[in-house]
Amino acid sequence: MDQPVSVGASVETDVESVWSARKSKAARLSIRLLGPLAIMRDDVPVALPSSRKLRALLAYLALAPRPVSRSRLCELLWDVPNDPRGELRWCLSKLRAALDEPGLHRIETEGDTVALRLGDMSVDAVEAAGAVAEGIETLGLDRLRTLAQLFAGDFLDGLEVDRSPHFGSWLTAQRRRFSACHVAVLEHIIGLVPQGADEAGAYIDKWLELAPFDGRAHVALLENLARSGQIGAGEEHLATAAELFHSEDLDFTPLREAWQEIRARNAGATPGTRSEPAFPFPESPVAAIEPESAATRRASLAVMPFAESAGTGGFRGGLADGLTHDIITRLAKLRDFFVIARGSVFALAEKNIAPEDAGRRLNVDYVATGSVRSLPGRFVVSVELVEVRTARIVWAETFEHKPDDIFIVIEDIGNSIVSSIAAEIATVERNRALLKAPNSLNAWEAYHRGLWHMYRFTRQENELAQHFFGEALKLDPTFARAYAGMSFTHWQNAFQRWGDRDRETALAFESAGQSLLVDDRNPAAHWAMGRALWLRGEQDGSLLELANAVDLSPNFALGHYALSFVHSQSGDPQSAIGSSDHSRHLSPFDPLLFGMMGARAMAHARLGEFEAAAEWALKAAARPNAHVIILAIAAHCLALAGRQDEARTFAATIRSTLPNYRADDFIATFRFDRDGEALFRNGAKLIGLN
Secondary structure, eight states: OOOBOOOSOOOOHHHHHHHHHHHHHSOSEEEEOBSSOEEEETTEEOOOOSBHHHHHHHHHHHHOSSOEEHHHHHHHHOSSOSOHHHHHHHHHHHHHHHHOBTTBOOEEEETTEEEEOOTTOEEHHHHHHHHHHHOGGGSOHHHHHHHHHHOOSSBTTTOOOTTOHHHHHHHHHHHHHHHHHHHHHHHHHHHHSOTTSHHHHHHHHHHHHHOTTOHHHHHHHHHHHHHTTOHHHHHHHHHHHHHHHHHTTOOOHHHHHHHHHHHHHTTTSSTTOOSSOSSOOOOOSSOOOOOOOGGGOOOEEEEOOOEEESSOTTOSSSHHHHHHHHHHHHHHHHTSSEEOOHHHHHHHHHTTOOHHHHHHHHTOSEEEEEEEEEETTEEEEEEEEEETTTTEEEEEEEEEEOOSOHHHHHHHHHHHHHHHHHHHHHHHHHHHHHTSOGGGOOHHHHHHHHHHHHTTOSHHHHHHHHHHHHHHHHHOTTOHHHHHHHHHHHHHHHHTTSSOHHHHHHHHHHHHHHHHHHOTTOHHHHHHHHHHHHHTTOHHHHHHHHHHHHHHOTTOHHHHHHHHHHHHHHSOHHHHHHHHHHHHHHOTTOTTHHHHHHHHHHHHHHTTOHHHHHHHHHHHHTSTTOOHHHHHHHHHHHHHTTOHHHHHHHHHHHHHHOTTOOHHHHHHHSOOOHHHHHHHHHHHHHTTOO
C-alpha cells in the first residue's frame, strides 16, 4: 500500500464553523474536497485510513458524471503494481465502511463499473460545480456569499499521488477549474456589494491573491480605493502592479488608463488629493492595444496548447502542438470571432500559466484546452471549452482515433473540434443576446439575435431577422457576416416566395456584394454571393464563389451545404452527396440540417436511387424546423420510390397550407436541368400534384 499522509488536518476555526453550520442544515453526511479532504457525519469527523490513493479514489468518484470502469480506475491510480485490482478492492471496502449505512449502499458496483451515489450527501465541489453550470451570473448575493465560503483551499489541498501521471493531470485540471470557479464567484460578489465597503475590499484581496495578473481584479481594487477616498493608496497599488505586469512582459496600458478614468470620476473624493501620481511607473514595453469599441465587440477565444502525455519529457512540437496550431488556424479562417494568435498562447503556456488565468490575462471570453494521450492502438483527445468570466464549462468531449496516419488524425479530430467550438460559442452568444433588451444590443449581439430569428424559417421571423441584421450594420458598417445574414433573409424571401422574387434576388445580391467589399476573406461573404448568383441563374459563378468559401475555410459547414444544394439540382449529384455528408459531419446539429438532408435526397433521385432518396427526404422532413419546400421534396421523392400513400400524406399537408400548390411551383423553386425537371414532374403526376 502507499505511504501514509496527513490529509485530514484541521483548518482555520472560522472555516470549520462555516462548514459545520452548513452541514447542520444539509445532509447528515458531507464530503469536503475544497481544502483538505474531510468526511463529516452529523458534525463528527469520519476517520479514513491514511492512504493517499483511497482519498484520490473518493474524490474522483464524487465528481464522475457516470459509473467508472475498474480498468480506468486502475490505470488512473496504480503504476503497474502486482495486483491493481486487489488494491482497488481494498480501497472500495474501506470507503464502504466509511460511507455506507445499514440499508444504504453509497459505493455501488455493477459489472465492471464503480459509482459513488451521492443521494443525500453534500459535496462542496459538486455544489460549486452545479452553481457554475446553473449560471453564476443568475445567482443572488446571499447564494454567492455562501458559495464563496465553500472554498476553504485548493481542491484536495495537500494531496499528491506519486507515480500516477493520469491522476496528476486530472488533479491539476480540477484545481484550475475550481480556482476559476472561485474567481468567478468573487467577481460577481464584488459587482453586487457596495463599492468602498470593507466587505468588497476583502473579496477583492482574495481575488488578487488567486489571480494576480487579472486586470479586472486590479481595476476593482482601484475603484474600491477611490470610492473610499484612498487615492494615495490607489497610486501605491498602481506602482506595485506596474512592476508586477512588466516583470511578465504584460501590457500595463489598459490598467493605467483605467486608473486615470477612475481618478477623474472620483475627483474631490478626499480633500487635498494629489492630482499627479505619487509613484511614477515605467511605460509598458508592449505597444498599447486600442480598446475595442463596445458597439463593435465580438466574442474572443484563446486555444491553449494541448497537453501531451506520451513520455516526451515536455518536448514541444509533437501531435498535441500540431493539433493546437491546426485548430487555431482553422478557427481564425472562419472569421466569425476573434482568435488569439498562436505565439501569445504558447508564450503563456511556456510560463506554466494556467488556461483560465491565461484567459483573464488575455481578456478573452472563452478558453479552449485539451490533452492528447497516446495509448496502444489509439489516440485519445479530450477537449474543454470554458467561459472565462463564469468558469462554466460550455462544452467538453473526448475523441478517439486509430494512429493510422498522423495527418488524418489531425484532420478528422481537428475538424470535429473546430466545428464544435464554433457552434457552441454561437449558441452561448445567441442565448445571451436573447436575454438582453433589444435597444441595448451591440452589433455582435444584434447579429446573433438576427440569427436566432432567421433560423425559425417563417415569414414573420425572417422580417425580425432583417431588422436585427440592420441594427448590427448601423452599429458596425464593417460587419461582413451581418451583411451575409441580410443577404440570407432576402434569399429566403425569394426562395420561399414571401416577396417579389426578382426584387429580393437583387437585394440578396447587393447585400452579398457589400459583405465581400468589407471582407473578401470571409467565407460567409462568398457563401452569400454564391447563393445570390444561384438565384440569378448563374450556376457557374455560384459554384466558383462557393468553392472560394470552402477554400478560405475548410470548416465552413454552410459552404459545403450550399455546394451540395447547387449540385443536387443540375450539377454533379455524386458531388452533392459528398458535400452533404461533409457539411453534416462538420455541423451535426446545424439549424439547416433539413436542407443538407434534402439536397442529398434530390441527388439520389437524379441518380435513380429512389429508395435512398425517399429515406433521406423523410429524415429532412422530420426536422422540427423543416418548411413546406422540404415537405415537397419528401412528397416527390416518396412518389418516385413507389411509396404513394406516404407521398399523398405529405401532399395533403402541403395543400392544407398552400391549396393551389402544383408541380410548377416545385420546379420553379429550384434550378433543375431538363432531365431533373422531367423526373420530378413525373413524381408529381403520380400523387396528383401535376
